[in-house]
Amino acid sequence: MAGEVTKPRPEREETDESLRLERNATDRALAERRAIIEAKSDAAVVLAREHSDAALSAAREEADQRSQESDRARQASGAIAEERSMEDVIVRDERAVADEHLRRERAEYARVLSRLLPLEREKTDRHLLTERARSDDAIAHRDDFLGIVSHDLRNLLSGIVLSAELLAEDTSAQDKESAPAVAARRIRRYAARMSRLINDLVDVASIESGQLATAAARGDAFALLVDTVEMFRPAASERGITLELVMAERSLPADFDQERMFQVLANLVMNSIKFTAPGGRICVRGERAGGELLVSVSDTGPGIPGEMLELVFERFWQVGKKDRRGMGLGLYICKSIVEAHGGRIWVESRVGEGSTFYFTIPGALGASDRRAAAD
Numbered sequence: 001m002a003g004e005v006t007k008p009r010p011e012r013e014e015t016d017e018s019l020r021l022e023r024n025a026t027d028r029a030l031a032e033r034r035a036i037i038e039a040k041s042d043a044a045v046v047l048a049r050e051h052s053d054a055a056l057s058a059a060r061e062e063a064d065q066r067s068q069e070s071d072r073a074r075q076a077s078g079a080i081a082e083e084r085s086m087e088d089v090i091v092r093d094e095r096a097v098a099d100e101h102l103r104r105e106r107a108e109y110a111r112v113l114s115r116l117l118p119l120e121r122e123k124t125d126r127h128l129l130t131e132r133a134r135s136d137d138a139i140a141h142r143d144d145f146l147g148i149v150s151h152d153l154r155n156l157l158s159g160i161v162l163s164a165e166l167l168a169e170d171t172s173a174q175d176k177e178s179a180p181a182v183a184a185r186r187i188r189r190y191a192a193r194m195s196r197l198i199n200d201l202v203d204v205a206s207i208e209s210g211q212l213a214t215a216a217a218r219g220d221a222f223a224l225l226v227d228t229v230e231m232f233r234p235a236a237s238e239r240g241i242t243l244e245l246v247m248a249e250r251s252l253p254a255d256f257d258q259e260r261m262f263q264v265l266a267n268l269v270m271n272s273i274k275f276t277a278p279g280g281r282i283c284v285r286g287e288r289a290g291g292e293l294l295v296s297v298s299d300t301g302p303g304i305p306g307e308m309l310e311l312v313f314e315r316f317w318q319v320g321k322k323d324r325r326g327m328g329l330g331l332y333i334c335k336s337i338v339e340a341h342g343g344r345i346w347v348e349s350r351v352g353e354g355s356t357f358y359f360t361i362p363g364a365l366g367a368s369d370r371r372a373a374a375d
Helices: 010-069 071-075 077-172 179-208 221-238 258-275 330-340 367-374
Strands: 217-220 242-247 253-256 281-289 292-299 345-349 355-362
Touching: 010 077, 077 179, 179 330, 217 221, 221 242, 221 253, 221 258, 221 281, 221 292, 253 258, 253 355, 258 281, 258 292, 258 330, 258 355, 330 345, 330 355
Parallel strands: 242 281
Antiparallel strands: 217 253, 281 292, 292 355, 345 355
């Protein structure tokens, strides 16, 4: 089975999610502000009514005292009661008018707010579309420029490697440890590093633009793991590190991009060699877990602090500020490739006890599954 799988642009997904969260936060803030205003208005009305009632009660008490002191006032108690009744009616009418005015103000405020909010959102959307167009244009120019530069650099590197090979052939017949032979081997190593760096930069540009493509096809992960371990065993032995392969099965059919998956394995193994001290051990394992292919690379290196386990897959992440053993792109690219396959990648580690990187690829078949497929 073969197909092209591309990932959506993570920047746009993050932008859309940020915009959605910002709008929700704005709506909540407006609702809270409106509730505060209404609460303050209600409190002001209640306070005014309390003052009015207090003033009215004081006036009535004073009138009662005057009526008790005067016989003529007592004779007018009926008129006083009637006057109080009229005052109560007036107070109720004024309160009803004030309540209706307050309700109208609140309705007008809500109406104005409902009109302004869509206008502000429309303005934000237009600004976002403009920024996206500019970003797309900048990415297109960047990708074109990077493609031209990477092509020219690869041509120059090919010339350097060819010259180093010719130099090595001339000196190998004489003395493999002569200065020219050593210089030729050093040139080949430097050229290989430069080639990896160029490829990493091109891959990162593809990931950021959502154009990292993988051509998945049926393959045997067992053979891929064997080839990877055999390729890096000399480099590990040169540093006094034991590199071994542990397999539960002799065949692990799965759907994956052969070149991309080798890139993931190579990055993980090279990282382990880089951070494992001489005398250490690196173990590569492959097995079928359910319907997935599970691969792990373990080492006896210094380990990773718990708070950094999620950060190691970030772009340009480094172990320390002064660490210059790479650009911090390898694990970021590994994560993008594995996720493009529909899998996942993570790391388990304890300081002083080494680290184990795991990744899964869906679509692995066991022996019974293979027989059923064949039937």
